[in-house]
Amino acid sequence: MHHSIHDEVHLSNRNHWLRAAVLGANDGLISTSSLLVGIAAASPSSQTLLLTGMAALTAGALSMAAGEYISVSSQADTEKADLDKELYELTNNAERELFELTKIYEARGLDHVLAHQVAVALTEHDALEAHARDEIGLNDLSQAKPIHASVASALSFIVGAILPVIGILILPAQTLVWSLASLTVVGLILLGIISARLGGAPVIPATARVVIWGVLAMVATSLIGRLFGVAV
Structure with a gap:
């Protein structure tokens, strides 16, 4: 039976989109709920x-998408600048770059002769890839992907924000403020469980972290609203 080189699944491969998705859903849920709870307190229709x-929901999703795209694009620009610089050095100072790579492998525990052999072999295979991975710390999985992060943020914001919006339609009007707050806590618990499962983290600490900070954010919003004379 044939096995691939990496049969096991590494959950850190999900870091980029998982971070954007959790942040987006958390922001969508908390910001939309806080806004609606505040307005519901004034008893509008x-x-x-x-x-x-x-x-x-719409404004938040667009804002998250734009913000994430700009942020990750800046990261991508920095990575490209580093790669361009490395390519220049490989073209003009090949011996020094080989020496740098050798020293990197020596620092990881190889003796000088073996480190030099590995550096030469990897340089002959793909010099830029070797330096990007081992000197700069870049690889295909870690490279910034602005579009992916932007879409993940927007979609996850919508998923988070849609919960309190649906709550308006199904929850009793008489107790809407407390019902929306309770629904938000339930949403935070679900978000914590899902993010922990996807990231392979312990469920209880991850969920507690999401719920505690989410509730604190809602309380802070309420206090700030009251401080400025706004029912939030």
């Missing part, structure tokens, strides 16, 4: 709440 929720 359900139509006003629904329109407000949809506006918050």
Whole structure:
């Protein structure tokens, strides 16, 4: 039976999109819920709440997408600049670059002769890849992908924000404020469990972290709203 070189699944491969997705869903859930709880306290019509929720969802998703794209694009620009610099050095100072690579492998535990042999072999195979991976710390998995991060953030924001919007439609109007707050806590628990499962982390600490900080963010929003004379 044939096995690939890497049969096991490395969960860190999910880091980029998982970070963007968890951040987006958390932001969507908390910001939209906080806004709707504040407006619900003023007892407007359900139509006003629904329109407000949809506006918050749309604006938030676009804002998350744009912010994530700009942020990750800046990271990608920095990576490209590093690769361009490395390519220049490989072209103009090949011996020094080979020496640098040798020293890197020596620092990882190889003796000088073996480190030099490995450096020569990898340089002959793909010099830029070797230096990108072992000198700069870049590889295909870690490289910044602006579009992926942007889409993940926008979609996850919508997933988080849609929960309180749906809550407006199904929860009783008489207790809407507390019902929305309770629904948000349930959403935070689900988000913590899902993110922990996807990231291979212990469920209870990861979920507790999401719930505690999410609730604190909502409480802070409420206090700030009251401080400025706004019911939030």
